[in-house]
Each structure stands twice: as structure tokens, then as C-alpha cells.
Amino acid sequence: MKIDIKLSALQAGLASSKKSNGWHSIEARNLNVFYGDFLAVKDVNLNVERQKITAIIGPSGCGKSTVIRAFNRMNDLVPIARTEGEVLFHGQNIYAEEVDPVEVRKRIGMVFQKPNPFPKSIYENIAWGARINGFKGHRADLDDLVESTLKSAALWDEVKDKLNQSGLSLSGGQQQRLCIARTIAIKPDIILMDEPCSALDPISTLKIEELMRDLSVDYTIIIVTHNMQQAARVSDFTAFFTLDELRAGFLMEYGPTNRIFMNPKEKVTEDYITGRFG
Amino acid sequence: MSANPQRDEFGNAQSGQTEATNRFIFIPNLTSRHRRGRIWAIVFLASTIVGVIALTALIVTILNDSFGYAAIQFTVQPETLAPGEKTLEQMTCPELASLLEENISPNRFRQIQSEKPFSERTQRECYELVITEVAKPKAVETWPLFYSLQYRHELALYVEQKYPGSELVFRSWISKDFISSHQSSDPLLAGLRTAILGSLFVIAIVIVVAFPVGIAAAIYLEEYATQSWINRVIQTNINNLAGVPSIIYGMLGLAFFVRALEPLTSGTIFGATVSTTANGRTILSAGLTLALLILPVIIINSQEAIRAVPSSLREASYGMGATKWQTVWYHVLPNALPGILTGAILSVSRAFGETAPLVVVGASTFITYDPGNIFSKFTTIPIQIYQWTSRPQDAFRNIAGAAIIILLVLLLTLNATAILLRTRFSRRLI
Numbered sequence: 001m002k003i004d005i006k007l008s009a010l011q012a013g014l015a016s017s018k019k020s021n022g023w024h025s026i027e028a029r030n031l032n033v034f035y036g037d038f039l040a041v042k043d044v045n046l047n048v049e050r051q052k053i054t055a056i057i058g059p060s061g062c063g064k065s066t067v068i069r070a071f072n073r074m075n076d077l078v079p080i081a082r083t084e085g086e087v088l089f090h091g092q093n094i095y096a097e098e099v100d101p102v103e104v105r106k107r108i109g110m111v112f113q114k115p116n117p118f119p120k121s122i123y124e125n126i127a128w129g130a131r132i133n134g135f136k137g138h139r140a141d142l143d144d145l146v147e148s149t150l151k152s153a154a155l156w157d158e159v160k161d162k163l164n165q166s167g168l169s170l171s172g173g174q175q176q177r178l179c180i181a182r183t184i185a186i187k188p189d190i191i192l193m194d195e196p197c198s199a200l201d202p203i204s205t206l207k208i209e210e211l212m213r214d215l216s217v218d219y220t221i222i223i224v225t226h227n228m229q230q231a232a233r234v235s236d237f238t239a240f241f242t243l244d245e246l247r248a249g250f251l252m253e254y255g256p257t258n259r260i261f262m263n264p265k266e267k268v269t270e271d272y273i274t275g276r277f278g
Numbered sequence: 279m280s281a282n283p284q285r286d287e288f289g290n291a292q293s294g295q296t297e298a299t300n301r302f303i304f305i306p307n308l309t310s311r312h313r314r315g316r317i318w319a320i321v322f323l324a325s326t327i328v329g330v331i332a333l334t335a336l337i338v339t340i341l342n343d344s345f346g347y348a349a350i351q352f353t354v355q356p357e358t359l360a361p362g363e364k365t366l367e368q369m370t371c372p373e374l375a376s377l378l379e380e381n382i383s384p385n386r387f388r389q390i391q392s393e394k395p396f397s398e399r400t401q402r403e404c405y406e407l408v409i410t411e412v413a414k415p416k417a418v419e420t421w422p423l424f425y426s427l428q429y430r431h432e433l434a435l436y437v438e439q440k441y442p443g444s445e446l447v448f449r450s451w452i453s454k455d456f457i458s459s460h461q462s463s464d465p466l467l468a469g470l471r472t473a474i475l476g477s478l479f480v481i482a483i484v485i486v487v488a489f490p491v492g493i494a495a496a497i498y499l500e501e502y503a504t505q506s507w508i509n510r511v512i513q514t515n516i517n518n519l520a521g522v523p524s525i526i527y528g529m530l531g532l533a534f535f536v537r538a539l540e541p542l543t544s545g546t547i548f549g550a551t552v553s554t555t556a557n558g559r560t561i562l563s564a565g566l567t568l569a570l571l572i573l574p575v576i577i578i579n580s581q582e583a584i585r586a587v588p589s590s591l592r593e594a595s596y597g598m599g600a601t602k603w604q605t606v607w608y609h610v611l612p613n614a615l616p617g618i619l620t621g622a623i624l625s626v627s628r629a630f631g632e633t634a635p636l637v638v639v640g641a642s643t644f645i646t647y648d649p650g651n652i653f654s655k656f657t658t659i660p661i662q663i664y665q666w667t668s669r670p671q672d673a674f675r676n677i678a679g680a681a682i683i684i685l686l687v688l689l690l691t692l693n694a695t696a697i698l699l700r701t702r703f704s705r706r707l708i
Contacts, residue, residue: 077596079505106599116590118609128608129598179594186598 025050025190025220026071026108030085033066033075039248040066044085046239046251048190053212053221055231055257058241059272063249064224067241068192071222072108073101089189106133109183113195115175117167117182122159125167125178126150129186145185153181154211173204177211184215191215193223197230209234228273232261240269340686343679344451347426349437350466351444353414354381366405371396374404381412410467417466417673418444452680460646461657465673470681472645473662476561477630477688479649480658483565484572484629489622491569492576496618499577500584501606520574528638531567536639539563545653559640561649561656567639568632572625579621583614616703623696627689633660659685 024047031044041063048054056064066075073094075081086093094104117125126146127135135142146163150156155177159170167178176196183191193212197205212221212234225231231238238260240253253260253269264270359377360366366374375396379387390407399407409415418441421433426448437446459469499516503509540558541547543566587610595605611618642655643665649656657665659681666678 072597074593074597077593102599102601105597109599110593110597112590112593112597114590116588116594118591118594119613132598132600132604132608182594182598 024048025089026222027088028067028070028085029088031067031070031087032084033063033070034082034084035078036080039246041070041241042244042248042250044251046254048220048222049237050220051216051218052236053216053223053234054237054239055235056222056224056239056241057226057228057231057272058249058252059243060226061247061249062241062243064241065194066249068194068222068224069110071190071192072105072110074105074110076101106186107188108190108192109186109188111176111179111183111191111193111196114199115172115179117170117175117178119166119168121164122150122167122170122178123163125182126185129182133186149181149185152184152215153177154207154214155181171204173200173207176200176204176208180208180211180215184219188219190220190222193221195224195226198226205230228261232257240264240266240272242268242272340679340682342422342424343676344683345423345426346421346449346451346676347430347433347446348417348420348449348673348676349441349444349446350415351418351441353416354412355443356409356413359408359412366408369401369405371399371401371404374401374408378404378408378411386411415466416464417671420449420672420676449676451676452683456677456680457684460648461644461662462646463644465669465671465677468666468674468677470659470662470684472648473657473659473681474684474688475648476641476645476656477658479561479652479654480565480568480636480656481626481630483562483652484569484626487566487569488573488576488625488629492573492622493580493618495573495577496580496584497606497611500581501602501610516574516577520578523634524571524632525634525638527567527571528635530570531563531635531639535563535566543653545651548653559642559655560653562652564636564639564641564656564658565652567635568629571632571635572629575625575628576622579625580614580618583617583621584610586617587613612703616700619699619703620696623692623699627692630689630692631660631685633658633664636661637664659688 026046026048028044028046031041031046032039033041044067046067056068058064069075070083071087071094075083083095085095087095089104089108092099094101094108118128120128123146126149127142130142130145135145137145147156147160150159155174158174159165159178162169167175170178176199180191180193180196197208200208209230212223215221216236223231223235235257237255238257239251240260241249242252243249253264253266260269261273264273356366359381360369364373369377378390390411396404419437421429426433434446437444456469457474458471459467461472462468495516499509499513503512535543536558543558543560543563545560545562591609591613592605595609600608636658641657641661643657643661645655645657663678663681663685666674666681669675
């Protein structure tokens with residue numbers, strides 16, 4: 001325990017003294033998130049690799065979702081939430097005074113737990129994001145964008161004949177892929193996924209996982225999941241979060257997925273991934 | 279298995295006797311529960327029936343007043359005016375004009391002619407002039423619908439004896455003429471035109487003022503306002519204002535719009551020096567007062583509708599880098615619109631039937647010309663009904679009934695519009 005404290009103090013010192021080298025997509029530095037007086041997540045230091053899939057796992061209530069929502073300032077929408085520390089995006093602190101959260105969210109997209117397409121047509125679901133981001137091209141350009149986006153989300157073949165139907169008419173898995181397509185249509189650097197498959201059946205889950213693998217060529221993906229098989233299957237890196245005595249979540253262990261699952265350093269991690277806890 | 283031959287391998291009862299015993303376990307509980315269920319069902323049904331009876335009674339009473347026999351007495355019998363072969367209806371306009379000239383004072387004749395020359399009047403208009411100016415029909419007594427139907431023959435005898443020379447006609451008090459003619463002190467001629475136009479003018483102002491302000495306030499309170507004590511005070515105040523009696527809004531309207539803002543509401547600062555202006559007791563004052571009256575209701579309704587938009591939709595929008603305004607304009611508002619519109623239109627129908635505040639603000643009760651603009655004097659349908667019911671003559675009660683039917687038809691139209699809009703918008707969105 002003493003060593004732990006020393007270690008994190010050292011890391012903190014490093015973090016504040018050393019400028020980011022910009023290699024990592026997202027770096028959390030001493031990130032604390034409060035809900036009112038309650039410390040939900042404490043002292044997270046995490047470097048997310050570019051164009052890799054990073055999975056965040058951990059027991060319920062350990063602040064996985066809070067952390068991922070802190071990465072694109074979605075927590076700002078919760079009136080009582082307060083964030084301390086830094087989240088560096090290509091070396092720039094997104095919580096800096098001069099940064100507009102809207103700009104942050106354009107570059108760091110998010111897919112939510114429950115598929116939430118807009119109650120508009122499939123076409124409009126994709127096109128709307130482009131429009132609000134100042135897309136000024138012709139209708140044909142927009143058509144191309146919609147087509148290419150839906151293709152990269154592996155949804156084009158299923159919906160090409162019904163682009164004018166409501167996004168809500170699709171199945172749950174298709175809706176979630178539509179949400180992913182909607183997110184990549186605005187060309188973010190990073191896609192955050194907050195338990196994207198928890199409301200889906202295994203086949204839809206499989207499709208989303210394949211899609212994530214394809215997308216990781218171009219995008220950095222961070223996924224929160226309850227499903228450890230999913231984390232093992234799909235991710236390159238895994239961050240394991242757990243709770244302390246005050247129910248504040250913290251980062252227990254972080255490393256390449258293979259190592260975390262095959263050879264965890266911490267006893268708690270091993271207990272969790274082998275199903276003896278949580 | 280052999281130890282208990284009455285059950286199969288799943289433990290299900292095999293013999294009739296065991297089945298009966300098993301079923302019996304549930305019975306004592308069941309009967310009392312069913313009885314309680316039936317009692318509640320009866321209570322609910324009875325409540326519904328009370329409502330239906332009240333509604334039926336209302337409609338029956340109104341219909342009872344709006345139709346029925348009327349004994350109409352002419353000062354001069356129309357038949358005596360047309361001694362020749364032609365009846366009055368068959369005469370041409372010039373013939374009727376000369377008839378008119380013979381029978382009324384030269385002054386009155388010139389007055390009529392200066393309003394509109396006879397050459398421009400239709401035969402029907404000329405005929406009506408002769409009837410109203412010369413024959414002067416008067417409803418000496420009227421009877422409600424059911425009485426009329428029941429005692430038709432007795433009534434005929436009664437009228438013959440009591441009002442010799444009068445005519446017993448079955449009259450529908452609601453008619454085209456009733457809607458299109460102006461106010462009059464004679465119930466046979468009085469119409470609702472001024473009041474209908476006044477109501478429509480006032481409601482137009484209510485819609486123009488209360489809709490945007492109410493919806494905008496709701497958006498602010500739901501989407502922009504932070505959790506501060508000031509906003510909580512504002513919210514509480516709005517909730518309480520929705521319950522303030524309407525007459526108090528009338529007092530506010532009188533003090534503020536009619537008195538304090540008189541230059542504005544009478545239109546003098548716009549240079550509208552209408553001769554008919556009423557020192558601020560104008561359509562504008564009335565409209566603003568009613569707009570204030572329904573504003574809290576619209577705000578609360580719109581807030582409910584906005585709150586009902588799932589937060590996942592907002593998150594989706596923000597998650598794509600939309601600004602607050604884009605989120606509200608493209609997602610929150612379109613999804614809340616059916617609810618907002620329903621609430622708003624229902625509040626407008628409340629304003630439509632509102633009487634008390636307008637009495638205080640100073641609605642005129644006797645206007646014989648159309649309201650020209652928003653700075654005119656006004657009367658509205660409910661004001662007119664109120665005024666007619668307080669008249670002593672029977673016939674005014676009949677035309678009040680007719681006015682109520684028109685008011686109800688207009689209100690039902692408004693509510694139907696609300697339902698139509700709601701279904702249309704919700705269909706478009708899903």
C-alpha cells in the first residue's frame with residue numbers, strides 16, 4: 001500500500017513535470033471526478049494508444065462510464081459533476097479554460113449503451129452530423145458521404161433500399177451500428193463506446209466487434225464493457241478499474257490485454273477476471 | 279412413482295379428486311377478490327355515468343333553449359302591406375323601396391338610402407328592410423323546444439287567444455342570419471357577428487403573444503437554467519400563477535394594460551386615432567390579459583413535454599458535437615412539439631371561453647360594427663352570452679343558447695385541431 005502511494009505520487013510528479021509527447025491519443029493525468037461531494041473516480045493516470053482498442057473493465061460502480069464520459073466532457077451535462085486533473089488530447093488539455101466542449105466532442109465521438117438513433121430517417125441520422133459540422137457540399141456529396149459512412153459501418157447492404165425509413169425501424173444491432181456510423185460520419189479521432197453491446201444479442205454483438213476491429217485501423221477506440229470475453233476478444237489494451245473502501249473507483253492495472261488476462265500483476269485483477277470477485 | 283399412483287412423473291395430479299382438492303386451495307381468496315373487483319368496477323362505471331349525464335343535461339338544456347315556438351307579433355301585418363296580387367317576397371326592389379317610402383318617416387328613409395342606395399341592394403335586402411322597418415316583428419313570447427313539441431296544439435290556441443293577430447312560428451334561433459348580423463336590441467335581429475370577430479381577434483393576439491413567450495420560457499427553464507435558488511423561485515412562482523383565479527388577471531390587465539399602458543393599448547402612440555377607441559379597453563388589452571392568464575399553463579405544459587424527450591436523444595446530439603442550441607432546435611423541440619402544441623391549444627380554448635377577466639378589463643357589451651383593428655372596442659362570445667342571459671326578455675335567453683352552441687362548436691374545432699396536430703406530428707417523427 002505504501003509503495004502504491006509512493007508510486008502514484010511519483011507518477012503525479014512525472015505527469016506535471018513532463019510535457020506530453022503527443023504520441024498517445026488520450027492521456028488522463030490525475031483525473032478526479034466528483035458527483036457533488038462524492039468522489040466517483042480518483043487519480044486516474046492512463047495513456048491510451050493511438051489506433052488501438054482499449055477496453056475498460058471492472059465491477060459495477062467503479063466509475064468506468066464516468067471515466068469514459070470524462071474523455072469527451074459528457075460529464076459537463078451532469079449539473080453536479082466536477083472534474084479535476086487533466087485529460088490531454090494530442091497534448092492539449094481538454095479541460096483547459098479556452099477549450100469549448102463542443103469542439104472536444106466533435107473530435108472525440110461517443111456511442112452509448114442503449115442504441116439511440118435520432119427519430120429521423122436513416123439518411124438524416126448520418127447527414128445531420130455532417131450538416132451541423134458545416135458540411136456545405138451538394139446533395140450528391142452528401143449522398144456519397146452517407147453511402148461511404150454506412151459502408152464503413154458495415155450497414156450499407158442492409159439499409160441501402162430504405163434510407164428514407166426511420167432509424168428506429170431497424171433492429172437493435174442495426175440501430176447500434178447506425179449510431180456508430182453516425183459517429184464516424186463526423187470524422188472524429190477517437191470513438192468512445194460505453195457498453196455498446198450490453199443491449200444486443202450475441203450475433204449483433206459479434207458484428208459490432210468485427211466492426212470495431214475494422215475501425216481500429218483508422219480510429220482510436222475506447223470501450224467500456226462488462227463482458228470480459230469481449231474485452232479479451234476485441235481489445236489491444238485493457239484497463240482494470242476497481243473500488244476502494246470509500247467506493248471511489250480507481251485504475252488498478254493497465255497493460256496489453258494479453259498480459260492482463262494471462263499474467264495479471266495484481267491479485268484483485270486476477271480474482272476479477274477469473275470470476276472470483278465482482 | 280408406485281408409492282403415489284395419483285401423480286405422473288412430473289408430479290401433476292392425475293385423479294379428479296386430487297385436482298378438485300388442489301383447485302379448492304385458491305377458492306376462498308378468489309371470491310372476495312372478485313367481489314372487490316366488481317365493486318370497484320361499478321364505482322368507476324358510476325363515475326363515468328355521472329359525467330355522461332352531466333354532459334347530456336348540458337347539451338339538452340342548450341338545445342332546449344335554442345329551438346322552439348315563438349309568438350311573433352307584427353306592428354303592421356305584412357299581408358296588409360301587399361294588397362295586390364304579389365306577396366312581399368315576390369315584389370321587386372324598387373317596388374319595395376316605394377312601399378318603404380310610404381310607410382316610414384322621410385328622415386329615416388334618407389338615412390337608409392345614404393347607407394346604401396336601393397339600386398345597389400338585392401331584392402332580399404329590400405324585403406328585409408321592409409319587414410324590419412315597417413312590419414317590425416316582435417317576439418312577444420317564446421317557448422323552449424320540448425315544451426313546444428309537447429303542447430303544440432295548446433300553444434296554437436293560447437297564442438290565438440292571448441295575442442290576436444300574432445303568428446306562431448317554430449324558430450331555430452341559431453341561423454345564418456344570427457351568425458352574420460350585428461348586435462341589436464331586438465332579439466329577433468340580434469346576431470353574434472361582432473362577438474365572433476372580437477373573440478377571433480383576441481385569440482389571435484393570445485396566440486401571437488403567449489405561444490412564443492411560453493415555449494421560449496419553457497426551453498430556458500428546462501434546458502438552460504441551472505439549479506440556483508433564483509430559478510427555483512421562478513419555477514415555484516410559475517406553478518402558483520397557474521392556479522391564480524382569472525378575475526385577478528383581469529385586475530392586472532385593467533391596472534397595467536388598460537391604465538398604465540394606455541397610450542400603447544389604445545394605439546395613440548402608433549397614431550391610430552380611431553374614433554371608436556375606448557381608452558385602452560381594446561382588443562389588444564384583452565388579448566394581452568388573456569395571454570398572461572394562460573402563459574403559466576403553457577410554460578408548465580411545454581416544460582412537461584420537453585422533459586418527456588428522452589435524455590438519450592440529447593446525449594446523442596451532444597455526443598456528435600452539437601451545440602446546445604442545435605440540440606434544442608433539431609431534437610428537443612421537434613420531439614416535444616406534439617405535447618407543446620396540445621397543451622398550448624387547450625390553454626387557448628380556455629382563454630376562448632374566459633369571461634371574468636374581460637368583464638374587468640372592460641369589454642363592451644353593445645357594439646353594432648365590426649372591430650376594425652386591434653385598437654377597437656370589443657366584445658367576445660362569452661361576454662355576449664353573459665350579457666344576453668341577464669336580459670329580462672325570454673327571447674334573449676334563446677339567442678344566448680344559440681350563442682353557446684356556436685361557442686361550443688368553435689371550442690370543439692380548436693380541440694380537434696389540437697388532436698389532429700398531435701397525431702400528425704407524432705406520426706412524422708417515428
